[in-house]
Amino acid sequence: MAQRRGLLIILSSPSGAGKSTLARRLRDWDSCILFSVSATTRPPRPGEQDGVDYAFTDEQAFKGQVADGEMLEHAHVFGNWYGSPRAPVQAAIEEGQDVLFDIDWQGAQQIRNSALGQHTLSIFLLPPSISELRRRLESRGQDTSKTIARRMQKSWDEISHWDGYDFVLVNDDLDHTEERLKTIITATRLRRSQQPDLIGHVRRLQAEFEEQQS
Numbered sequence: 001m002a003q004r005r006g007l008l009i010i011l012s013s014p015s016g017a018g019k020s021t022l023a024r025r026l027r028d029w030d031s032c033i034l035f036s037v038s039a040t041t042r043p044p045r046p047g048e049q050d051g052v053d054y055a056f057t058d059e060q061a062f063k064g065q066v067a068d069g070e071m072l073e074h075a076h077v078f079g080n081w082y083g084s085p086r087a088p089v090q091a092a093i094e095e096g097q098d099v100l101f102d103i104d105w106q107g108a109q110q111i112r113n114s115a116l117g118q119h120t121l122s123i124f125l126l127p128p129s130i131s132e133l134r135r136r137l138e139s140r141g142q143d144t145s146k147t148i149a150r151r152m153q154k155s156w157d158e159i160s161h162w163d164g165y166d167f168v169l170v171n172d173d174l175d176h177t178e179e180r181l182k183t184i185i186t187a188t189r190l191r192r193s194q195q196p197d198l199i200g201h202v203r204r205l206q207a208e209f210e211e212q213q214s
């Protein structure tokens with residue numbers, strides 16, 4: 001039997017709601033999940049590693065990759081380009097490995113509408129409040145006040161797409177959100193792994209039922 005494809009797990013939220021933190025926790029929980037390292041034209045933040053957090057690139061190279069069809073999806077966010085390279089995702093899911101994406105609503109929509117759309121699990125994280133969102137962006141301590149103002153200004157654009165997702169969680173308590181994410185992923189994996197066997201099982205039940213009724 002052909003190997004079941006891996007799951008594309010998509011996390012989106014307004015900037016500062018907690019995607020990267022939760023994505024890190026999910027990777028620590030299950031090291032078999034591949035994190036899709038996005039390419040971006042934004043400059044690295046202190047402590048970010050090239051090839052680990054992002055693949056940092058320039059606009060010309062990024063656009064070349066897009067033109068060559070190397071991006072599964074891409075979008076312009078907060079004045080920079082971001083995209084998910086296709087090859088590592090394709091290789092992983094063909095091997096049955098799940099892939100985790102930290103991408104915005106535009107990227108999520110592109111993947112959902114692609115040939116891989118049937119293999120996605122998308123989760124949107126809402127902040128408990130707008131003032132808490134601001135507090136988190138400020139407490140992260142990695143962006144200038146201008147950058148934070150821009151992200152806050154764009155936060156509603158992102159939040160307004162919340163209802164296109166399979167699940168929506170309010171990221172209030174971090175441990176609680178982590179537990180709910182793990183539950184969602186575990187349940188989705190279970191449903192997908194049972195599906196082929198269940199169809200066969202229901203057919204057998206039907207045959208047995210019909211035989212007994214005749």
Ligand SMILES: Nc1nc2c(ncn2[C@@H]2O[C@H](COP(=O)(O)OP(=O)(O)O)[C@@H](O)[C@H]2O)c(=O)[nH]1
Pocket residue numbers: 012013014015016019020038039042073074075077078082083084102103104105106107108
């Ligand atoms: N469409 C798309 N969005 C991305 C990608 N990588 C990151 N993003 C989104 O770009 C936005 C800005 O990301 P980043 O600069 O890391 O800022 P942060 O969200 O404040 O940590 C966030 O909404 C990310 O989810 C990508 O490959 N594709």
Ligand SMILES: Nc1ncnc2c1ncn2[C@@H]1O[C@H](COP(=O)(O)OP(=O)(O)O)[C@@H](O)[C@H]1O
Pocket residue numbers: 013014015016017018019020021022136137139140171172173174175177
């Ligand atoms: N549930 C939470 N409660 C309090 N602080 C949080 C929570 N989730 C994330 N944070 C903090 O908020 C800041 C922004 O989180 P981050 O994961 O960088 O957000 P994003 O990737 O969505 O921009 C970080 O300093 C992080 O430690």
